[in-house]
Amino acid sequence: MVDTAGDVTRPLLTFYGDDFTGSTDALEAVAMAGAPAMLFLEPPSPADLARFPGLAAIGVAGTSRSESPAWMDAHLPAIFEKLKALGAPLLHYKTCSTFDSAPDVGNIGRAAEIGRRIFGGSVPCVVGVVRHKRYVVFSNLFAAGSISAAREIFRIDRHPTMSRHPVTPMGEADLRRHLAAQTEASIAGFDFPSMLGPDASAEFEALAATHDIVVLDTFDAATTRAAGRLLGEHGDRRPAFVIGSSGVEYALVDHLTASGRLPIAPPPTARGPVDKLIAGCGSCSPITEAQIAWAENAGFAVIALDTVGLVEDDGPAPRAAVVAAIARALGDHPGVVLHTARGGADPRLAPTREALDRRGLGALDSSAVLGSALGRILRDAVAATGIGRVVLAGGDSSSHAVSAMGVEALAVAGPLVPGAPLCRIHAAEGAIDGVEISLKGGQVGGPDYFARVMAGR
Structure with missing residues (x-):
C-alpha cells in the first residue's frame, strides 16, 4: 500500500x-x-x-x-x-x-x-x-x-x-x-x-x-x-x-x-529510435505472418530457421552458424527477422512434428524446444553484435525463449504498442543486461510492427 x-x-x-x-x-x-x-x-x-x-x-x-x-x-x-x-x-x-x-x-x-x-x-x-x-x-x-x-x-x-x-x-x-x-x-x-x-x-x-x-x-x-x-x-x-x-x-x-492512490511515480516515456533490430518469431499467427512479410518488403533480412535441425540438435555449432548469418545480414539490412514458421501453412510444420515424435515429444512440446532454441540464438546474437533492442514474437514460445536468454527480471522502459511495451532486461550476464526487448503475442501489432519497435514510439 x-x-x-x-x-x-x-x-x-x-x-x-x-x-x-x-x-x-x-x-x-x-x-x-x-x-x-x-x-x-x-x-x-x-x-x-x-x-x-x-x-x-x-x-x-x-x-x-x-x-x-x-x-x-x-x-x-x-x-x-x-x-x-x-x-x-x-x-x-x-x-x-x-x-x-x-x-x-x-x-x-x-x-x-x-x-x-x-x-x-x-x-x-x-x-x-x-x-x-x-x-x-x-x-x-x-x-x-x-x-x-x-x-x-x-x-x-x-x-x-x-x-x-x-x-x-x-x-x-x-x-x-x-x-x-x-x-x-x-x-x-x-x-x-x-x-x-x-x-x-x-x-x-x-x-x-x-x-x-x-x-x-x-x-x-x-x-x-x-x-x-x-x-x-x-x-x-x-x-x-x-x-x-x-x-x-x-x-x-x-x-x-x-481514488487518488496513483500515480506514485512518473510513468516511463517513449524510448526513441535505434538503427538495428533483431526479431525472433515463434508464432504461427496470421498477424505475425503479415508482419514478417511487411518487414521483408521493407528491407529486413528474413531467415527461416531449420526447425527440424533445431529439434534434433540445438548445440553450439548450429547456433553459431545462425548467429554468423545474423551478423552478416545486419551489415546490409536494417534488421533481421528469424522465424520458426510463416503462418499455419508453413511446410516446416509437419516435418517438425515428425522430428519431435522421433524424440518422444508431442506437438505441445514444440514451444519449449523451439522457444528455448530461439532464446539461446538471440542471446548469442546480442553478445556477438552488441545490438541494443530485440523482439520476441509468440506467446507460448517467448516464455521459454526469455528463460533461455538468461533474463532475471524485466521493467517497462517505454510505451510502444498496446500489449507489447519496450522492456529493459535485468540479467547477471552483462551482454544482455540493459538490452531493450518487446515481447509480442500473436494477436498484437499492425503490419509495420517491427518498424514501430525500431522507432521506439
Whole structure:
C-alpha cells in the first residue's frame, strides 16, 4: 500500500502471468499508470526486492498457458503462496485476453481452484480490455481480429484466429460455460446492469458468497471503472485471488487513479529510435505472418530457421552458424527477422512434428524446444553484435525463449504498442543486461510492427 508520504509499504498488486508476452502486458498497465513495477522469472527473494525497492506491483512470468493440470498442481501452489506472502490485497492469475485454454492444457479453471484453496473466498474474473478491443457482455467474450490493427469484432468462437488456435481453439464464447468445462467450481456472471446499479457492491459480495467464480462484464469506461472498484473493495476485505486478462490491471489502476492512490511515480516515456533490430518469431499467427512479410518488403533480412535441425540438435555449432548469418545480414539490412514458421501453412510444420515424435515429444512440446532454441540464438546474437533492442514474437514460445536468454527480471522502459511495451532486461550476464526487448503475442501489432519497435514510439 502507499502511506501518507507516498512511499510503498506493501504492493498494491501481485500477479502471475501464464505466459511471458501476457505478463509484460500486465506490467505495462500498472507501470504506465505510475505504479513502480517489476516482472521476475521466479517469485522474488528478499534480496531481489532489496535491489528494486518501492515496488507497487510485482509480477512473475510463467509458462502455465502451455502446461498440463498436473504441472499446475505441482508448481502453482508454491508460487501463489510466495506471492501471497508479499501482502498485496490481490493476487492476479493473468491470462490471455482471448481466454483461450482447454481442460488438458492451460486450464484456467484449475488455476482458479488452486488459488481458492490458498486464499479462500470467491474468485472474480475480469477479461474485457477496451484498450485491446476485447469486450465481455453478459459474460460473452468478443474480440477484434488483432489488438492494434483490425477493426472488425468477432464473437470469440467465431474469431478467425482463436477459433482455430492449433492448441487451445475457442469453441465457446460464454466464459461461464468455457470455464465449466475446466472445473467443477460453481460459476456466475455479474452483468453490467447490476455492476452499474446503486447496490452493486452488496450484490457482488452476495453473489461471491454463493459462487466460486464470478465473471464481470467489461466493455467500456464505465464497466471498467466499476470492475476496478469492485476488485478493490473485494481485496480490501481480505487478500483475494482473481483471474483474467490485463483487464484486471486496467480496471484496478483506473479505480486507484480515480481514488487518488496513483500515480506514485512518473510513468516511463517513449524510448526513441535505434538503427538495428533483431526479431525472433515463434508464432504461427496470421498477424505475425503479415508482419514478417511487411518487414521483408521493407528491407529486413528474413531467415527461416531449420526447425527440424533445431529439434534434433540445438548445440553450439548450429547456433553459431545462425548467429554468423545474423551478423552478416545486419551489415546490409536494417534488421533481421528469424522465424520458426510463416503462418499455419508453413511446410516446416509437419516435418517438425515428425522430428519431435522421433524424440518422444508431442506437438505441445514444440514451444519449449523451439522457444528455448530461439532464446539461446538471440542471446548469442546480442553478445556477438552488441545490438541494443530485440523482439520476441509468440506467446507460448517467448516464455521459454526469455528463460533461455538468461533474463532475471524485466521493467517497462517505454510505451510502444498496446500489449507489447519496450522492456529493459535485468540479467547477471552483462551482454544482455540493459538490452531493450518487446515481447509480442500473436494477436498484437499492425503490419509495420517491427518498424514501430525500431522507432521506439
